[in-house]
Amino acid sequence: MARVAKLRIWRGDASGGQLHDYDVPWEEGMVLLDVLHVLQATQAGDLAVRWNCKAGKCGSCSAEVNGKPRLMCMTRMSSLDTTQPITVAPMKTFPVMRDLVTDVSFNFEMAKRVPAFKPPPRPPDGKYRMMQEDIDRVQEFHKCIECFLCQDVCHVIRDHPENKKVFAGPRFFVRYAALEMHPLDTNDRRELLKEQMGLGMCNITKCCTEVCPEGIKITDNAIIPLKERVVDEFFDPVRWVWSKVTGGGSKEG
Amino acid sequence: MSAVAPQASPTPIAARAPQRVDAWWVRPVLTVIVLAAFVVYATWAGMQNAYYWADPYLSPFYSPCLAANCAHSDVALFGDWWKWSPAILILWAPGGFRLTCYYYRKAYYRAFVWAPPACAVPDARAKYYGESRFPLILQNVHRYFFYLSIPILVFLWWDAFRAFRFADGFGMGVGTLVLLANAALLSLYTLSCHSCRHVCGGGVDRFSKHPTRYRLWKRLTVLNERHSQIAWVSLFGVALTDLYVRLVAMGTIHDLRLF
Numbered sequence: 191m192a193r194v195a196k197l198r199i200w201r202g203d204a205s206g207g208q209l210h211d212y213d214v215p216w217e218e219g220m221v222l223l224d225v226l227h228v229l230q231a232t233q234a235g236d237l238a239v240r241w242n243c244k245a246g247k248c249g250s251c252s253a254e255v256n257g258k259p260r261l262m263c264m265t266r267m268s269s270l271d272t273t274q275p276i277t278v279a280p281m282k283t284f285p286v287m288r289d290l291v292t293d294v295s296f297n298f299e300m301a302k303r304v305p306a307f308k309p310p311p312r313p314p315d316g317k318y319r320m321m322q323e324d325i326d327r328v329q330e331f332h333k334c335i336e337c338f339l340c341q342d343v344c345h346v347i348r349d350h351p352e353n354k355k356v357f358a359g360p361r362f363f364v365r366y367a368a369l370e371m372h373p374l375d376t377n378d379r380r381e382l383l384k385e386q387m388g389l390g391m392c393n394i395t396k397c398c399t400e401v402c403p404e405g406i407k408i409t410d411n412a413i414i415p416l417k418e419r420v421v422d423e424f425f426d427p428v429r430w431v432w433s434k435v436t437g438g439g440s441k442e443g
Numbered sequence: 444m445s446a447v448a449p450q451a452s453p454t455p456i457a458a459r460a461p462q463r464v465d466a467w468w469v470r471p472v473l474t475v476i477v478l479a480a481f482v483v484y485a486t487w488a489g490m491q492n493a494y495y496w497a498d499p500y501l502s503p504f505y506s507p508c509l510a511a512n513c514a515h516s517d518v519a520l521f522g523d524w525w526k527w528s529p530a531i532l533i534l535w536a537p538g539g540f541r542l543t544c545y546y547y548r549k550a551y552y553r554a555f556v557w558a559p560p561a562c563a564v565p566d567a568r569a570k571y572y573g574e575s576r577f578p579l580i581l582q583n584v585h586r587y588f589f590y591l592s593i594p595i596l597v598f599l600w601w602d603a604f605r606a607f608r609f610a611d612g613f614g615m616g617v618g619t620l621v622l623l624a625n626a627a628l629l630s631l632y633t634l635s636c637h638s639c640r641h642v643c644g645g646g647v648d649r650f651s652k653h654p655t656r657y658r659l660w661k662r663l664t665v666l667n668e669r670h671s672q673i674a675w676v677s678l679f680g681v682a683l684t685d686l687y688v689r690l691v692a693m694g695t696i697h698d699l700r701l702f
């Protein structure tokens with residue numbers, strides 16, 4: 191049985207825009223992205239919406255549904271209150287290109303600033319070796335689909351755009367954590383994280399974790415461990431004295 | 444189809460994100476109520492300097508009791524010159540541990556500071572530096588409070604075992620169970636701490652070279668995943684333990700002897 195959803199969609203471009211109301215029929219089993227496609231096919235052929243996989247894996251269809259950042263292809267219509275209008279707006283943290291499509295290049299700039307993986311020289315037989323338990327922990331971080339919902343929800347840049355110059359954001363803290371915890375990486379990114387990537391600006395309020403469609407425990411498993419590693423190097427006088435005495439540095443092997 | 448009436452001027456970009464319509468404010472309101480109630484009760488109880496010892500039970504707010512004026516002194520580090528409540532000598536340590544706890548930081552930044560009050564709800568402040576500057580940069584001392592909380596736990600377990608020693612010999616009362624439960628909850632809280640997880644093993648990159656620390660880290664991770672729940676339960680636990688000892692000491696309720 192077809193039902194009718196009241197969609198309230200933000201339409202506009204960099205110069206401004208407004209919410210438009212549409213009544214769109216939907217059926218059991220549909221996700222919000224399906225309904226937008228129906229809308230595109232029947233009433234608003236020029237509606238700009240980015241999508242690709244419709245399976246929650248490409249990270250393209252991020253938007254704000256009833257004020258909450260989420261993937262439209264993973265938002266079942268049956269999970270929404272369809273007796274009320276459903277608001278769909280572009281991600282707030284990034285500049286709008288058109289309608290629901292935003293320019294997420296901030297993230298690509300931040301990606302370029304991550305110091306690359308740096309393995310030690312190869313052992314004599316030319317083979318690197320890692321044990322399973324050494325890399326188990328970073329697998330979680332590799333699940334990231336770069337939907338940038340975490341970047342969108344993070345109040346550090348969402349409500350304070352001026353911080354974009356000095357804050358890498360949760361998606362990249364995940365990336366930094368994957369590298370810092372890697373058993374074969376020899377780079378030390380702790381000073382960079384503290385001084386230029388704004389790790390200290392994160393106040394661990396966990397909104398990034400709440401919106402991550404991959405269920406990555408961004409705050410608990412990436413950000414807080416990175417903060418602790420920064421403490422090892424910069425805020426722990428006992429460890430500092432100990433590293434001077436032993437000459438070992440504050441980084442653990 | 445019905446487009447909304449055209450507006451006189453286009454919606455400013457900043458206003459383009461419609462607000463959440465769900466009851467996002469419930470959580471911060473509850474957090475404010477519970478945390479404020481706890482702080483008020485703990486401060487009041489700590490300043491009472493009375494009814495914290497109901498033989499053989501010692502209130503956790505006064506443990507270890509470090510002054511000579513204690514109703515039941517553990518180690519009298521502070522002599523007769525200390526005239527004030529002995530709780531003052533110790534409460535700052537567990538208080539600081541909770542104040543700098545990663546989980547409580549989340550809770551009070553959201554509920555009290557509104558930075559942000561809930562996800563995707565605007566932050567209350569115009570300028571924001573987070574924990575990158577004074578004073579919040581001091582949150583980085585958290586691991587030292589973790590270290591301090593370990594000897595305190597030893598005393599709390601000692602109090603719990605001493606709660607089996609009644610004037611007429613070995614026994615067990617409801618208070619004994621209360622003190623045991625409190626020591627267990629506070630131990631779980633301490634062991635599930637993020638700094639604990641880090642210093643015990645999280646800081647290591649090659650777990651295979653540190654098998655003991657790896658095993659420890661794995662176990663602590665299981666606890667750490669429940670740190671927020673444990674934080675609340677142990678907060679209620681410690682306040683109720685003080686209340687129980689207090690009411691018994693005041694004679695308001697009678698401690699039931701189990702054997």
Ligand code: SF4
Binds near residue numbers: 340343393397
């Ligand atoms: S936990 Fe930190 S990084 Fe994540 S959303 Fe909150 S402030 Fe941003």
Ligand code: SF4
Binds near residue numbers: 338406408
């Ligand atoms: S960490 Fe999660 S929310 Fe952030 S970009 Fe990756 S998948 Fe998306």
Ligand code: FES
Binds near residue numbers: 241243250251261262
């Ligand atoms: S369309 Fe690929 S994640 Fe939604």
Ligand code: FES
Binds near residue numbers: 546632635636637
């Ligand atoms: S006690 Fe909560 S993180 Fe340490």
